[in-house]
Amino acid sequence: MSNKIKLLRKFNRDYFNRLRVFDSHYNNNFSVTETRILYELSIHNKLTLKEISEVLHIDTGYASRIIKKYTNKGYISKVSDNNDKRSNYLSLTTLGEKIADDINKFENQRINSILEKLDSDSQSKLIDAIDTAYSCLNPKKESLPIIRTHQPGDLGTITHFHGKYYADTYGYTEIFEAFVAKDFSEFILNFDKKKDVFYIVEKNGKVEGSIALQHRSNESAQLRFFYLSPALRGFGIGRILMNKIMNFAKKTKYKHLFLWTHKGLDGAHTIYEKNGFTMTETKIHSLWKENLEEQMWELNL
Template identity: 25%
Template sequence: MVVLYNLIEAASIMSAENSHRSVDAIRAVSRQLVRELGFMGGDFGGTDLPPSAVHALIEIEGGGVSARDLAMRLRLEKSSISRMLRKLVEAGAVQEEAGSEDGRVKRLSLTEAGRKRVEAIHAFARAQVSGALGRLGPGQDHTVLEGLRLYAEALGATPAARPVAPVATIVSGYRPGLIARITAMHALHYARTSGFGQRFESVVAAGLAEFCDRLGNPGNEIWAAMQGNEIVGSIAIDGEDMGAGTAHLRWFIVEDALRGSGCGKRLLDGALAFADEKGFCETHLWTFSGLDAARHLYETRGFVLAEESPGTQWGKEVREQRFVRRRQ
């Protein structure tokens, strides 16, 4: 027993030492990464701006952002955000507008000069990343991506890292107010982020109302993410409008406050599991270019870009895209 105890104790010590070495090695690589990316000074993102301002411009580019939103996303104090925004406004890169729902909340957007600056930041960053990946061996780019994603998600999982949104419950089927609520979420979000107007809202409302009349048919289902009695997200599988053997994924959206909470992933995974269970050979979805976060989520679930062309079905010319996923 004494020998066994000593062996267990020795193994425990070695495990602790290995753990400390891993932690120290990761810290050292993290410091090197910070230096190489320019966080310690010099050009960051190919600009003369501090890293926080570069990140702020990229967040503002997505649309619908207030100063309070920026403070939460960048984890900066309100006073620091105020000073930074004042400088960006004075530099002509950012403009402030009173919110449509609450005039006291100022929505931030990029000016034309700001958009050009962000385009230059993206071009510099893509070249920087492409250059680094070009020096790696075959397949190592996926190793880098997965490692960074896992590490970032693990860091963000600390309780103090971000405010925790109440957990949403996913429920299926129609409920009173569903058509109006899902239409409103789409209309408000895409008016803010993409400039869509009445035509887009009418298309969403008409399509959703027609679909709900067919909810009793096999292969059709709709899900809502609920917080209490409020709908905060949605997704649907239409098994009829694209022909036999093909499911159409439609009306996928979550409220801004739920983004990053995993609610969207739960909605999407549930809908795709339904499509697979019903035996659909393929699942198609229509979207448009520029929605990079959504595209990444689709691609991690097996969707592949199959078609891309200019279109105006939503009332404004965009580069429409059709993604296809084969049954898993």
């Protein structure tokens, strides 16, 4: 056996042990394959049995038995394909979505527990190494998005994204971009790494999204600057960003979170609702768009 093979097998054993993949209670008694099926359905919305088998490289009969089990439990529903009545699409029910979200949160906590043991430099080296490995093994696929904390240059990029996107999509004036720049400046000038966090989504070396939590008191914090480029939407990255924020808020022992958003951002509002936020206040103003309805959402932890 070559040293290269030994090294790869050694890494596989170590990584699987760290994830506790062989634990009989893995993900609250869901097996690895069962977890992956729920995950794939949560990010693709609907899949056929054949597609699930191909994605996971598992036997169709094995996948079918799991699907039958999940259907009986009310996790999965079947919808007929309009183009082929012999074929069914599979999608998660509301109950299935909740279970998938719970498992996803648990998985994120599991990975975060590994990262927390490393300093920032070691985390960057690990993520870069994993990204390189993924690119080598999947040369025809683009590199995976990475989520990191902010660094010099991010402020201007995210400000530009906010200004450009909201102008093109919702007709905001440059006044909105000016307010974003002002708020970003206040955030960074008063940044406290024990109370604040600012996550950046990066793909192929380009900034593609962000989310932040800014302390307002020892017990309250504001969720801010939540943005994800359209190309990365629909893959569960928004949920991952929110999970990281929620984990940080609980670790920091905040008792109250709030945010300001506006009417029409349905995708973001769904994520807020799934994390327990409720809309508590609305107001109309015309600072950067005529008769814009802004909304405050709050969560007591």
